[in-house]
Each structure stands twice: as structure tokens, then as C-alpha cells.
Amino acid sequence: MISRVAEHCFWMARYLERAEDTARILDVNQTLLLDYHVPMEQQWRPVLIISGIYDMPGEPQAETVQDYMTWEASNLCSIASSLAAARENARIIREVISAEMWERLNYYHLWMQGSAARQLYENSRCDFYSEIRRINQLIHGIADGTMSHDEPWSFFQLGTYLERACQTARILDVKYHMGMRGGDKVQDADATPVDNAHWVAILTSCSGYEPFHKKVRQLQDTGMAVAEFLVLDNEFPRSVRCCLRRCERAAHAVSGRPVDQPGDGVEKMLAELIGWLNGRSIAEVFRDGLHEALTHVVDSTHELGAAIHRTYFDVRGRTGSSKRGV
Amino acid sequence: MLQSQSLSHPSERTDKPDSQVGSDSLFAGYRRHQGAWDELFAADGEPHPHCRLLVERLGQLRSNEFQNRRASADLVFINQSITFSVYSDRRGVEKIFPFDLVPRPVAASEWDRTEAGLKQRILALNHFLYDVYHDRRIIKEGIIPGELVLGSKCYRPEMIGFEPPGRQYVHVCGTDLIRDTKGEFLVLEDNGRTPSGVSYVLENRVVMKKVFPQLFQHFRVRRVEDYPQRLRDALFSVAPAGAGDPPTVVLLTPGPYNSAYFEHSFLARHMGIELVVGRDLFVEDDVVYLQTTHGAEKVDVIYRRLDDDFLDPEAFRPDSLLGVPGLFRAYRAGNVTLANAVGTGVADDKAIYPFVEDMIRFYLSEEPILRNVPTYICDRPSDRAFVLDHLHELVVKAVNESGGYGMLMGHTSTEAQRAEFREKIRANPRNYIAQPIVTLSTCPTWTDEGSAPRHVDLRPYIVSGRSTWVLPGGLTRTALVKGSLVVNSSQGGGSKDTWVMENTR
Numbered sequence: 001m002i003s004r005v006a007e008h009c010f011w012m013a014r015y016l017e018r019a020e021d022t023a024r025i026l027d028v029n030q031t032l033l034l035d036y037h038v039p040m041e042q043q044w045r046p047v048l049i050i051s052g053i054y055d056m057p058g059e060p061q062a063e064t065v066q067d068y069m070t071w072e073a074s075n076l077c078s079i080a081s082s083l084a085a086a087r088e089n090a091r092i093i094r095e096v097i098s099a100e101m102w103e104r105l106n107y108y109h110l111w112m113q114g115s116a117a118r119q120l121y122e123n124s125r126c127d128f129y130s131e132i133r134r135i136n137q138l139i140h141g142i143a144d145g146t147m148s149h150d151e152p153w154s155f156f157q158l159g160t161y162l163e164r165a166c167q168t169a170r171i172l173d174v175k176y177h178m179g180m181r182g183g184d185k186v187q188d189a190d191a192t193p194v195d196n197a198h199w200v201a202i203l204t205s206c207s208g209y210e211p212f213h214k215k216v217r218q219l220q221d222t223g224m225a226v227a228e229f230l231v232l233d234n235e236f237p238r239s240v241r242c243c244l245r246r247c248e249r250a251a252h253a254v255s256g257r258p259v260d261q262p263g264d265g266v267e268k269m270l271a272e273l274i275g276w277l278n279g280r281s282i283a284e285v286f287r288d289g290l291h292e293a294l295t296h297v298v299d300s301t302h303e304l305g306a307a308i309h310r311t312y313f314d315v316r317g318r319t320g321s322s323k324r325g326v
Numbered sequence: 327m328l329q330s331q332s333l334s335h336p337s338e339r340t341d342k343p344d345s346q347v348g349s350d351s352l353f354a355g356y357r358r359h360q361g362a363w364d365e366l367f368a369a370d371g372e373p374h375p376h377c378r379l380l381v382e383r384l385g386q387l388r389s390n391e392f393q394n395r396r397a398s399a400d401l402v403f404i405n406q407s408i409t410f411s412v413y414s415d416r417r418g419v420e421k422i423f424p425f426d427l428v429p430r431p432v433a434a435s436e437w438d439r440t441e442a443g444l445k446q447r448i449l450a451l452n453h454f455l456y457d458v459y460h461d462r463r464i465i466k467e468g469i470i471p472g473e474l475v476l477g478s479k480c481y482r483p484e485m486i487g488f489e490p491p492g493r494q495y496v497h498v499c500g501t502d503l504i505r506d507t508k509g510e511f512l513v514l515e516d517n518g519r520t521p522s523g524v525s526y527v528l529e530n531r532v533v534m535k536k537v538f539p540q541l542f543q544h545f546r547v548r549r550v551e552d553y554p555q556r557l558r559d560a561l562f563s564v565a566p567a568g569a570g571d572p573p574t575v576v577l578l579t580p581g582p583y584n585s586a587y588f589e590h591s592f593l594a595r596h597m598g599i600e601l602v603v604g605r606d607l608f609v610e611d612d613v614v615y616l617q618t619t620h621g622a623e624k625v626d627v628i629y630r631r632l633d634d635d636f637l638d639p640e641a642f643r644p645d646s647l648l649g650v651p652g653l654f655r656a657y658r659a660g661n662v663t664l665a666n667a668v669g670t671g672v673a674d675d676k677a678i679y680p681f682v683e684d685m686i687r688f689y690l691s692e693e694p695i696l697r698n699v700p701t702y703i704c705d706r707p708s709d710r711a712f713v714l715d716h717l718h719e720l721v722v723k724a725v726n727e728s729g730g731y732g733m734l735m736g737h738t739s740t741e742a743q744r745a746e747f748r749e750k751i752r753a754n755p756r757n758y759i760a761q762p763i764v765t766l767s768t769c770p771t772w773t774d775e776g777s778a779p780r781h782v783d784l785r786p787y788i789v790s791g792r793s794t795w796v797l798p799g800g801l802t803r804t805a806l807v808k809g810s811l812v813v814n815s816s817q818g819g820g821s822k823d824t825w826v827m828e829n830t831r
Contacts, residue, residue: 002606006619091407092582095595099406106407151619254619312619 480671
């Protein structure tokens with residue numbers, strides 16, 4: 001397929017996923033604060049940090065942060081910006097995605113611009129965030145059922161899972177940014193209610209609460225168990241390892257090579273990162289520092305993004321256009 | 327005027343049996359435009375014979391019912407973002423092309439004659455293009471002044487002596503027709519470069535079928551849905567020697583901020599071909615390649631929606647960032663087909679237009695089936711003198727403008743505007759033509775005050791590969807402002823579905 005089209009496909013997926021993940025983060029933060037008393041400074045700043053934002057104007061208070069992360073057009077990470085960028089990428093490759101995908105995406109684009117979305121946001125924050133999450137879920141459902149599972153589909157998958165792997169690592173790293181214990185060994189007995197509440201919140205923000213409890217019957221150490229689940233689990237579709245495996249599958253679908261024979265730069269890098277995760281237990285990760293491990297994952301996904309650009313989108317070494325990614 | 331019950335579909339029947347003649351029915355209170363031909367109603371107020379049944383069926387709808395269907399039609403356009411963007415807005419405000427639900431019917435018998443006229447015309451234009459880039463017989467024999475042809479901004483000396491595959495130049499033509507006060511179709515202009523609008527024809531039909539499914543069961547309306555396949559077949563048929571089987575055909579767009587991007591995307595999607603921008607393509611050893619995730623792929627045919635000027639910075643405008651360096655070399659080497667061919671603009675130049683009837687006689691030895699609007703050529707001293715004296719009753723057009731720009735509508739102009747045009751015409755007479763103001767036909771159109779007459783034109787689309795096919799009907803554009811004769815979308819016009827209706831009993 002045309003390199004430029006593949007790039008739009010990839011970025012459409014990333015932006016959609018980013019909008020969903022941002023809504024998850026905001027929603028869970030909001031919910032959490034209803035139940036627990038957390039010092040002001042710890043309440044909303046981490047939401048900014050995990051999105052890589054260090055320069056929000058004003059104080060990071062509940063309403064300002066939510067407004068900034070939901071509506072602010074100048075904030076490229078806001079939900080509104082992500083959805084607008086997803087829709088713009090979709091518009092450019094409308095001949096590639098299915099008509100139903102386009103119609104839904106466009107419908108939500110108009111919804112975000114109209115008064116209905118604002119009203120829902122003002123009246124019921126929680127319903128608003130669910131609706132945002134539903135957009136990506138809906139588009140993925142429609143895509144699965146209406147789009148040929150060929151090359152554009154593979155780039156759609158690649159974008160989704162690369163973004164998600166990165167976001168899950170960031171969400172998990174939020175405890176570190178709160179200045180709380182998160183990297184060292186925490187026994188349940190020592191853990192404060194706030195501490196445990198945060199682990200629960202992190203699980204919930206990844207839709208992992210129920211799958212986690214189905215899998216982990218005997219809870220020795222909440223923090224370590226949650227981290228193991230969200231980093232190393234093989235079946236949960238938001239765990240880092242699971243997301244990277246899906247990326248691997250998508251990349252090999254593009255190249256046509258068997259998964260055990262990585263050929264190009266992207267495939268090799270994925271194999272290496274997955275190998276790195278396979279090579280350690282969660283206890284070893286905690287011993288060497290969870291934050292360090294998560295930082296390695298986040299940095300690696302950035303490098304993967306660059307490798308994807310080199311391998312598929314910029315084949316002849318031309319400089320790409322500025323619009324399609326941040 | 328009660329119709330037989332067998333034709334009445336339950337969902338279109340209203341509760342009260344007398345409501346079809348009630349005061350809130352769609353055509354109640356419709357007042358024909360006095361000085362114009364009406365597409366539905368004859369001078370005596372009765373429907374034309376081929377419109378009778380349609381008027382009866384639509385007339386059964388109450389205004390509010392019609393309004394509801396209109397709202398649901400609008401929603402389809404909005405949700406799918408069937409839009410065009412306006413040139414003046416750089417980032418493109420996406421606008422919906424307003425759509426009117428009252429169809430514009432054309433009787434099949436009349437259409438067949440029109441279609442024959444269009445085929446005749448396109449054949450002559452193709453002969454003309456071949457001729458002006460080869461022997462120039464039409465100039466040598468004094469039919470058309472050489473300076474008008476060779477002095478046209480759209481004449482491309484680079485095309486001299488080049489023979490495009492199948493000698494086909496104008497693969498897609500959009501010919502604008504208007505109906506005069508007697509109801510005769512006249513050709514207003516030919517668009518033989520990169521005519522747009524066909525996607526609206528297809529989308530309008532989809533929406534009409536959604537909103538009025540029953541109507542289509544009762545009338546035999548000629549299908550328009552074949553257009554993308556017809557176009558693809560035509561493009562396949564003109565692939566160069568040595569092309570793949572099937573050939574690789576792409577649609578080259580100026581990009582997502584072009585006003586017609588929706589249409590480019592639409593056509594690519596329906597033809598199942600790749601939509602590309604200039605930087606997706608590159609030329610090596612006079613062969614055009616597509617840059618894909620798996621390396622380079624040879625391209626055989628390019629349906630380009632990019633003007634000649636921007637196609638290739640090496641051959642034409644060097645500042646074009648939209649084109650493909652080396653594309654014209656590849657074209658001349660016969661390795662890729664461009665549709666439409668380069669240099670077709672000389673055939674739809676408004677200064678050449680007055681000679682098309684003569685072209686038909688010259689190349690085909692036939693009388694033109696479709697007539698032109700009488701035209702004054704400002705380059706001719708006698709015509710120019712007349713035009714300058716009669717500006718208030720003429721429409722003056724700049725020959726190289728389109729979309730309703732660069733026009734003077736004499737009867738509604740101010741003295742200052744006329745003075746400005748007088749100046750322009752004197753300074754550069756070659757650049758202007760003038761025509762008597764034709765009162766375009768009207769068609770009932772839904773307005774805030776119920777159905778009212780609005781002026782319409784018709785743009786049929788003619789597709790030519792090794793043979794020629796005409797899309798039944800075409801795009802009916804309608805002025806939405808009362809009394810306005812300007813139907814262009816960029817000037818606030820709307821559109822209607824055009825129905826070529828087989829004769830019903």
C-alpha cells in the first residue's frame with residue numbers, strides 16, 4: 001500500500017487510542033478522589049506528567065486539568081485534539097477505511113463540536129468519559145467487522161497497540177510521579193489505604209479490575225501483582241507484553257515473514273523488547289526499579305515509532321509532512 | 327387528478343383522503359416563474375406529460391412530512407461529511423452542498439436526443455484537439471482563427487506531435503446545459519479539463535433512495551450508479567502498451583485541502599483504485615512509480631484531478647509542489663496515460679466555444695444536435711463594439727475563469743461594475759466573451775415559503791475511453807436565492823437529483 005496512506009492509518013489508530021486512554025486516566029482519577037483523601041498536589045499533576053505535559057498554564061486543579069486534557073485545542077494530547085487529529089487522518093484516507101467507520105468517526109467529531117458533548121461533560125463527567133471510551137471501542141468493532149484485514153488493517157493494529165503499550169506503561173508509572181513508593185518492595189501490611197487505592201485505580205483505568213481478580217486469586221502483594229498483570233500478562237489486551245505481541249503480529253502481517261524470523265528494523269526491535277520482558281520476573285523488575293523498567297518501555301516505544309517511520313513511511317528518505325504525528 | 331390506488335404506497339398515503347389536494351401539500355400554492363420554462367409544469371399550470379405521475383405522488387406529501395424527509399436527508403450529508411471546501415478558507419471550512427429533494431425530471435426521449443448531441447460534441451472536441459496539436463487543418467482552412475487557438479493560455483506546445491493512447495484527449499467531460507424559455511437545451515460551456523461534481527450525482531441518488539424508497543419503485547429512473555465502473559473501464563482501455571494486466575490506475579489529487587477532495591476520495595473508493603498525492607509518485611527512467619510500504623510499483627494510468635500547470639514542475643510551473651517531477655517526460659515517452667490528456671483546455675476555452683458548432687460541421691460533416699448560446703467574441707471588432715454598447719443586457723465572461731468568478735451579469739450590475747468591465751474588455755479583448763442573458767429554466771424547489779421556482783442548469787458527464795458513455799442525467803445545480811441565475815456551488819448554489827424517466831404508461 002501507499003506509504004503515506006499507511007502512515008495516516010497508523011496515526012488515525014494512535015490518536016483514537018490516545019483519546020480513549022486519556023479519558024480512562026481522567027475518569028479514574030476523578031472516581032478515585034471521590035473515595036479517598038489525597039493531598040491536593042498529588043491529585044491531578046500526575047495526569048499531566050504521564051501525558052508528558054510540564055507546561056500547563058495555571059494551577060493543576062481538578063477542573064483546570066480536566067478542561068485542559070479534554071477540550072484545550074492547543075494541547076495536542078487533549079481528547080478534543082486527539083479526536084480531531086484522528087478524524088483528519090481518516091478524512092484523508094477515507095477511500096481506505098470503511099464507510100461505516102468514517103460515518104461514526106465523523107458523527108463523534110460533530111458531536112464533540114456541538115453543545116451536546118459539552119452538556120454531558122458539565123452534567124455527568126463519568127458518562128462523558130465513558131462515551132469517549134466508547135468511540136474507540138466502537139470504531140474498532142466496526143473496523144473489525146467491515147474492513148478487510150489486509151495491510152491497512154495491520155497498520156491500524158500497529159498504531160493502536162503501540163500507543164496502548166506506551167500508555168499502559170505510563171499509567172503504571174503514575175505512582176512514581178506522585179512521589180509515592182512504587183518501585184520498592186511494598187508489603188500489603190505496610191501499604192496505606194491510599195496506596196492500595198491507587199493500585200486499584202490504575203487497574204480500573206486499564207479496565208483490568210475484573211480480569212485481574214479472575215486471574216490473581218491469592219493476593220500477597222497488591223502492587224507487585226498489579227504491575228505483573230499490567231506488564232507481563234499474556235492474555236490481557238492492555239498489558240504491555242500483550243500489546244507488543246500484537247504489534248509484532250501486525251508488523252509480520254505487513255512483511256509476510258514468520259514471527260520467529262524478524263527481518264526489518266521494526267521486527268527486530270519488537271523481538272528485542274519482548275525478549276527483554278520475557279527475560280525477567282516481576283520480582284526482578286521491582287528489584288531493579290519499576291520506574292526504570294517502565295521508562296525503558298516508554299523510550300522503546302518512541303524508538304519503535306521512529307523505526308516504523310523509517311521502515312514503512314519514509315522509504316526513500318524524504319522528509320515527511322509535519323501534520324501526522326507528535 | 328386522483329391517481330389509481332394501486333400506485334399508492336401505504337407509507338406515502340396520508341390519513342385524510344382529501345389531503346392530496348389540501349392546502350399544505352407540497353405543490354399547493356406553487357407559482358410558476360412567468361418568464362422561464364418550468365421543468366415540472368407547463369404554461370397552463372398542468373404538469374408536463376412525463377411529470378404528471380411524479381407531481382401527483384410528490385403532491386400527496388404534506389409540507390411538514392416533506393420537511394421531515396428533508397431533515398433526514400440533511401443528516402445523511404452531515405454525518406457522512408459529504409462536503410466541499412471553499413477556496414478562500416485556507417484550512418477549508420467544510421460545507422455541505424445544499425441538496426433539494428424535489429427531483430428534476432427529464433423525459434427519456436428528450437434525454438436520448440441530448441445524449442446523442444453530447445456524444446457528437448465530444449467527438450468533435452477530440453478531433454479538434456488532435457488537429458490543433460498535429461496538422462492544424464481547421465486553422466489552415468480558415469474555420470477558426472489561428473491566434474485564438476495558439477494564443478490560448480491552455481494551448482500546450484509541448485503536446486505538438488504527441489499521440490495519446492486511442493487518440494483520446496477528453497476522457498471525462500462535464501458539459502453545462504441550460505434550457506431556454508422555449509425549453510430547448512443549449513450548451514453553455516464544456517469542461518474538458520478536470521470537471522467535478524459527479525460524486526454529488528451519485529450521493530444525491532443514494533440519499534433520494536433512502537428518503538423516498540417508494541418513489542423509485544413506481545418510476546423507472548435510469549441508473550447513475552454505474553459511473554465509477556464505466557470510468558474505470560474507460561481508464562483501463564487507454565492504458566499504454568506494456569501496462570500490467572489489469573493496469574495500475576491511480577487518482578492523483580492536489581490533496582486533502584482541495585475543495586473537491588471529497589469527490590476524489592469518493593471516486594477512488596468506488597473505482598477501487600489508489601488515491602495519491604504528488605509525493606506518492608516518482609519518475610525513474612521515464613517510468614512512473616508509486617511509493618508503497620513494499621517498495622516501488624509501476625503506474626500505468628493516472629486519472630489526474632490536478633491542472634496542467636501543476637502536474638510537473640520540470641515541464642510546467644516550476645513552483646508546483648503538488649506535481650511529480652518528470653511526469654510529463656514519462657507521458658511523452660508513452661509509459662503512462664494521463665486522463666484527461668495535457669492541453670485539453672484549449673478546447674473548452676470560452677473563446678473557442680463559439681466555434682464548436684463549426685467544428686462539428688467541419689470534422690463530422692453533421693449538423694450539431696445541441697446548439698450553443700449565441701456568443702459575442704470581444705476579440706472581433708464588430709462584436710466588441712456591440713458588447714460595449716449593450717453591457718446592461720449581456721453576461722460577460724472572462725475566458726479563463728470558472729466557478730462563476732470573473733463574470734458580469736449586465737442586468738443586475740451597477741454602472742461602476744460596467745465601467746470596470748468596459749475597461750477590462752478594451753485592455754484585453756481576447757480575454758472576454760459575452761452572451762445574451764438566458765433566463766434559465768426553473769424547477770420547484772423547497773424554500774422557507776414552501777415550494778417555489780428556482781433556476782437550474784444541468785451538467786451531464788461524458789466518459790470516453792475507446793468508446794463513449796454518457797451518465798444518464800447529470801448534476802442539476804440550482805440557485806437557491808430567488809431570481810438568481812448563478813448556480814455554482816462556490817456561489818451558494820445547491821443541487822438536485824436528476825431523473826431520466828422512462829416513459830410510463
